[in-house]
Amino acid sequence: MTAFILVSGAHTGDWVWQEVAGRLRESGAEVRAATLTGMGGRRHEAGPDTDLATHVQDVVELIDRAEAPEVVLVGHCYGIHPVLGAAGHRPERIGRIVYLDAGMPQDGDPALKLIPDQNVRDRLGQATGPDAPTGDDRLVPPPAPGAWHRWGSTEGVPEAALARLADRAAPQPLGTLTQPLRLTEAAAALPATGILCTANGSSIAMVEQVLRLGEPTLMALVDAEVTFFELATGHWPMLSAPAELAEALLGAAAGEGHRLSAPDDTRPGHLRPFLLDVPERPRERVGRVDLYPPDADGPQPAVVFVHGGPVPAGLRPTPRDWPSYTGYGRYVAAQGAVGVTVDHRLHDLTDYGRAAEDIADAVALVRADPRVDEDRVALWFFSGGGPLSADWLAAPPPWLRCVAATYPVLMPPPSWGITGPRFRPADAIRSAGRLPFVLTRVGQEIPEIAATVEEFLAAAKECAAEVEIVDLPDGHHGFETIDHTEQARDAVRHAVRSVLGHLRS
Missing domain, CATH: 3.40.50.1820 (Alpha/Beta hydrolase fold, catalytic domain)
Structure with a gap:
């Protein structure tokens, strides 16, 4: 009993x-x-x-x-x-x-x-x-x-x-x-x-x-x-x-229920190799920001990659040293643009305001760099970093040529407690005007995250926002290090090509 x-x-x-x-x-x-x-x-x-x-x-x-x-x-x-x-x-x-x-x-x-x-x-x-x-x-x-x-x-x-x-x-x-x-x-x-x-x-x-x-x-x-x-x-x-x-x-x-299993690979998913074979490139570290300059003369456009989270404060290595972000930074640099990664301080669901300040500071630093064309910048958000895109969608500056998001959270779930008007991309997209948005959507997404993407797309359709979808039907959340398929590689190439196209148009 x-x-x-x-x-x-x-x-x-x-x-x-x-x-x-x-x-x-x-x-x-x-x-x-x-x-x-x-x-x-x-x-x-x-x-x-x-x-x-x-x-x-x-x-x-x-x-x-x-x-x-x-x-x-x-x-x-x-x-x-x-x-x-x-x-x-x-x-x-x-x-x-x-x-x-x-x-x-x-x-x-x-x-x-x-x-x-x-x-x-x-x-x-x-x-x-x-x-x-x-x-x-x-x-x-x-x-x-x-x-x-x-x-x-x-x-x-x-x-x-x-x-x-x-x-x-x-x-x-x-x-x-x-x-x-x-x-x-x-x-x-x-x-x-x-x-x-x-x-x-x-x-x-x-x-x-x-x-x-x-x-x-x-x-x-x-x-x-x-x-x-x-x-x-x-x-x-x-x-x-x-x-x-x-x-x-x-x-x-009665002791019933689902039991968690340790990952088959002893390495955490985010520390497995990037799906593209990208050559090593020099990077420069300034505070929380890493820059991957291209082999080019004169100011070039820049892509700032914003990692997801929350990421525990003591976790090492930090996101800018994860293979997916070093891979994106190097790949963009190989295509002639400045790749940028940022260790923002989204350590808890209460930290979105602080993380937003970190991103704004990083963007200011990048635009002030003489190797960067300050009028041609793109921001690319991942996973739980998605809500940080809302500030930029709500009032896009003229130098922001494109926003991209990969397997993003585009509306905070109720349990996150983000109840104010900020950090809600599915609302902010209504104010984005003709700002291009490149969305990489994975078919094997976590249902709760997929629902936020659909809410965003419904709002984007209502306001005729310029959204391009890169679909990866068999892809999983974090696919860049766990789905080493040709379709996944094509999705990364396609998304990068689209973002750089908007920067150069």
């Missing part, structure tokens, strides 16, 4: 689990849905000292009251923080931890770090020190009615359930979001299952894509005790897909 302890996200209470809990009980399971201090029907209990430790203790008490010998802790969104904290106090009772569309907080991380709404992060991030709020100001108000999508996709949630979500939401005690998590080794070692909600922008394919980077935190997920499920719904599956969620939870308790 299994006891499920269900811990929901910020501003909510046990009521959100009503239908899921009923289905689990029908299967014979014991179910305890948490209403944390200050939440739901306990909102009157919030005090100035209510913090994450308070919520951890709430979950510990539920574990102690569970009658079944094995407990499965389920943490949705913010709820994963008190779940992990409580697991450290009672690891011997826990059979599995379920991350329900939740992040992977590490020891010392406050829940604030994983809040998807950038505006909320910025506001709460200033709520420390001697000027920290007191009294009622220590209560974080819930999203306004109609704004719950800022905390995650509401796709599939019935209107009546959305209304209940807004009506029953309680202010969240500030300390629950700012107090660091204490994650013990015992809790971190427990069997775990991730339930990913694809409409919120997460999927097994995306986890596997990031896994290829060799990021140590994710490499720990390649374990027989770690499994995954996907639900084709938004961030609130207990309201939008309760039957499917209950089934996934029962499967998780």
